[in-house]
Amino acid sequence: MILVNKNTKVIVQGATGKMGAAHTKRMLSYGTQVVAGVTPGKGGEKVPGTDVPVFDTVREAAEKTGATCSVIFVPPYLVLDAGCEAIDAGMSLLVVITEGMPPQDTAKLTSMAKSRGVRMIGPNCPGIITPGQTLLGILPGMIFKPGPVGMVSRSGTLTYEIALALSDADHGQSTCVGIGGDPVKGMEYPEVLTAFNNDPDTEVIVLIGEIGGNAEEEAAAFVKENIKKPVVAYIAGQTAPPGKRMGHAGAIISGGKGTAQSKMKALQEAGIEVALTPREVAEKVSKLRSQPVHR
């Protein structure tokens, strides 16, 4: 597995909000070590429906619990502040679930994180799961099961769809990382791919992309140069019209660039198996696992 495991101690920023509280409960029931919530002015309370203590600041939560990761559910305009707080309090991984963060704020936060050697996933992402061990975010845990497939994706529910197909075909997952659908974000494909490449628990990597930008093209080049394990890819938006934002802030074909076709072509040319449907992803993983390929 990569990045998180059963020993990972997690705080939730914005834990007393509706979404924060609901998902704190779900994470706990999955087995995640959620050791603290943080909501300014609510220190001393418990996260509603749980025994998890709430602190006023991340620094205090970290000092009292030894947590190293923060899952962030605060409203969009407060994420930059919350993220800087987490970095300054010594968190080594931020998982930003919040959707609608202004991208200039994201750019500032990622630059801060990079300069301090802190990893960040998101924003506008479902989080990360190491099946059977821990879940940080909003992914539905029941869909995943432990196994050798590493997943990295710009999408949320589409990731669940593909995880479902994989789990149904008995291809469990080592870790699944939802990097989020915003144009500017923390971890990008190459960083996650490298982690999977170095992870002894991961045999096959599934890369899920979508239209917009050129992250998949860059990932293709990166895989060709650096990744020894087999990769299966899926790109959503093959029939998307140009110039229209398809839900995600980052999912738009503009100036003829960022089409699914361009991405699929680049991936294929890098020796990556490209599936056309979620079910086909599972089929290609089956094939690869029965006939291991070495690049």
Place this chain on the structure above:
Amino acid sequence: MILVNKNTKVIVQGATGKMGAAHTKRMLSYGTQVVAGVTPGKGGEKVPGTDVPVFDTVREAAEKTGATCSVIFVPPYLVLDAGCEAIDAGMSLLVVITEGMPPQDTAKLTSMAKSRGVRMIGPNCPGIITPGQTLLGILPGMIFKPGPVGMVSRSGTLTYEIALALSDADHGQSTCVGIGGDPVKGMEYPEVLTAFNNDPDTEVIVLIGEIGGNAEEEAAAFVKENIKKPVVAYIAGQTAPPGKRMGHAGAIISGGKGTAQSKMKALQEAGIEVALTPREVAEKVSKLRSQPVHR
């Protein structure tokens, strides 16, 4: 010697201004390798009265000349920008001569420099000289001569006065660093003292302080713990009234703190020889050099 030597390649930011041009000439005549001036919009010209080429940006100057240090003469409100430019272009030492830089700008610049591992001397400082080799700043070179005394000072002309007394008594200097009279600054005493402690050319260290703040008290504690070489100190402002700013932005006794007496006491308690006049500094150095002390 410390920090700079005859091979140091220097650019001057603000080289075409009256002060910048005059001191570029003086540095050149001292033997300093001033390889470029930088003034936006004057690229392609020469520093007046010299053959030194002027560039529009530090990046270009650095690329074309291989310079690693910048002496900054730009107006006070432009220093933050100029300093960030120098850091971003890869300079490893900034010497900020400019007086009147708003201290919040200084705080921003020093924080930037620290995070990038760049050293900064000043602002509001006379610069640094390694006698017989190189001079970065506005110190009058003819007063100094090579030798084994390392000097560090918050003052300008007072430093010259004491250097004069030392040189007259035949105590030449390894390097003299004027760290400047502002309350917020780049290098402080401990960093310079450490460099002298590690410098094989330095036998005795002269520390020149003045009223205001508690940098000298901290330096005393630092010397006691870390410095093996003998130190002679001089503190200006023994008769200064409280609550009045004595010229330098940092030279003020406030709330009963920052008096010369407090500083002299702390220095003496740390085993440092404290002189009462510039001439006495030279006398104490003479004594120490004839009877080496080891702490």
Place this chain on the structure above:
Amino acid sequence: MNLYEFEAKRIFADFGIATPPGVRITRPEELRKIHFGFPFTLKCQVMSGGRGKAGGIQFAKDLNEGEALAKKLLSMTINGSRTESLLVEPKVSIARELYLSVTLDRARGCPIFIAAAEGGIEIESSNAIVTVPIPYPYQPYVARDLARQLGLSGTLFNKVADMASRLYRLFETLDLDLAEINPLVVTSGEDLLALDGKITVNDDAMARQPLFRGWQASHMVDLPERERKSKMLGLNLVELDGNIGIICNGAGLTMATMDMVKNFGGQPGNFLDAGGGSDQEKTLQAIEIVNENPSVKVILLNILGGITACDEVAGALVEFMKRNPKRTLVVRLRGNNQDIAEKMLADSGLKLFPDLEDAVKEAVSKAKVAV
């Protein structure tokens, strides 16, 4: 949100970026009150690009010609975009043209300057562009590095660097996605003028920008009615040519569903991402808005409940079927509270597909029958 040229220029002026003196008119007669001298320029204020090629910029040599041109231009629609008004400006004497913009660079994850030593260009296809990433916090030297890369010198170096700094301040202060000056004109008097400008405000940041409060409605005039309505409701609708209306939760899944419909021989009638965590009411709004599209024969609802609960969706479906008993629905529901949802829909006669491919195939075949 894209701004009109006249709006962008007002904002430029507020940030100290010089623009030609300009007057916005909505009736040809207003030209009589303008005293620029002749010739002057008339420019259609439209959202779309390609205005120049489409004849949306004209020069008038006198008032009569001006009024005739204004009348014609005011009624123009350019690449689907209605002319909102005309911007009238004196003709500028141009010594040189440049291109200058600030935008967010996805790959680098930070803002960048994009510039070119020639103006009026299609920046996506130009080879002459230079780019400079912009670190945070900003200092003006970044703009000087840009001016240097453009090969400028002397006064022009300083003027362009100063304008680039102002453009970045504007970009940061107003939370823009794009601030573009194209062309940036050097006049024969060596002054800089933003001759045309484009500003795109970041949609997510609009709520914290008091300047743009209430602007959204008036800037969606070119959107089809149902897309505009969806946007106001917080739904992401994109209408397409086919007859299968698609509603999912999550952008990636909606696109994947759309792709599968096409792959299995169907024609998507729209993309509608109802977003994560939609409740019964919002889901119902989503189905109703797709239902309003007369081309749609079959509605395919694909919900993979993670943050969205299946029972909320089932509630919306029960209500919708009550209102629209004859509409053909194909529903795939899976995930959180799926069991409750199944019970709620047990008496409705609606078949629930647990598998996505099965649901898509069903929708495609039903749509073929309907046609």
Place this chain on the structure above:
Amino acid sequence: MNLYEFEAKRIFADFGIATPPGVRITRPEELRKIHFGFPFTLKCQVMSGGRGKAGGIQFAKDLNEGEALAKKLLSMTINGSRTESLLVEPKVSIARELYLSVTLDRARGCPIFIAAAEGGIEIESSNAIVTVPIPYPYQPYVARDLARQLGLSGTLFNKVADMASRLYRLFETLDLDLAEINPLVVTSGEDLLALDGKITVNDDAMARQPLFRGWQASHMVDLPERERKSKMLGLNLVELDGNIGIICNGAGLTMATMDMVKNFGGQPGNFLDAGGGSDQEKTLQAIEIVNENPSVKVILLNILGGITACDEVAGALVEFMKRNPKRTLVVRLRGNNQDIAEKMLADSGLKLFPDLEDAVKEAVSKAKVAV
């Protein structure tokens, strides 16, 4: 530059920091137009500290008492500082007092929050203070770390953190050396109020703060006349009790010269740092201003010419001696262009000392003769 309380409070209000409703008056009769109800507070507006202890804050239970108190307070001088006006405020119901300030920390080289869970204190001598260094760029969590260190919780935690953030924004935006709220009052209704405030503007940054343009002259009223005059000329003058006027170039050297005068048995009459690079005119102004001090018997000029050229100083001396032939001058001149200076002064009869100690001894002995 220090601001008066009423000015500081206006600025607080502009940055969203609540203050009591207040009216500034300069005549007792103006009280009749104020309708706060009774009792109300009358506060001397003075630059100096220790106002409360000196009786500069009084409470009036009715208008008659108010007018009598106002008359008295308006004529008060507190610790050498003239009362500029009175600030009249309703009496506030206080549940709790805190202390909150932002200043620059010399040792850490960055701004810091200083706060205490008790108010109205002498912060320099309090043990209960907490400090939080403020990184750049600022984010509000720093203020929350402060609120936590103060041991606050609940609504008060959030309110104090919010006010601290506003205070920092003010500190940064206006280039302050100090922004202080003391006491910061928690009212019985759990609201925060800045009951007294102090703002010190950084002198070097004033020229870029349009708000403070022209304020300097009106805020130096407590300075002795010659010190005020020097400040306007860009000279650093501090007057002392003795009879030897000291003029040097450079702050450290001026202090050292002053110390030596004292060490050798003399009494410094002033500290005057003429700064680096002074030309003939500025040097002459410096000598003239010291000359205006009737206590000064001997003027000791010590110039170590680095950036200051000795010939410029010699020019000033020639002119000064022409105007004031009887004034006793002791001059030490060394450094750049010393040879030219010596030639210029060769015919003047003025002896030039190359050594500082010799010059100081001469000045001390001449001053003793003069007394």
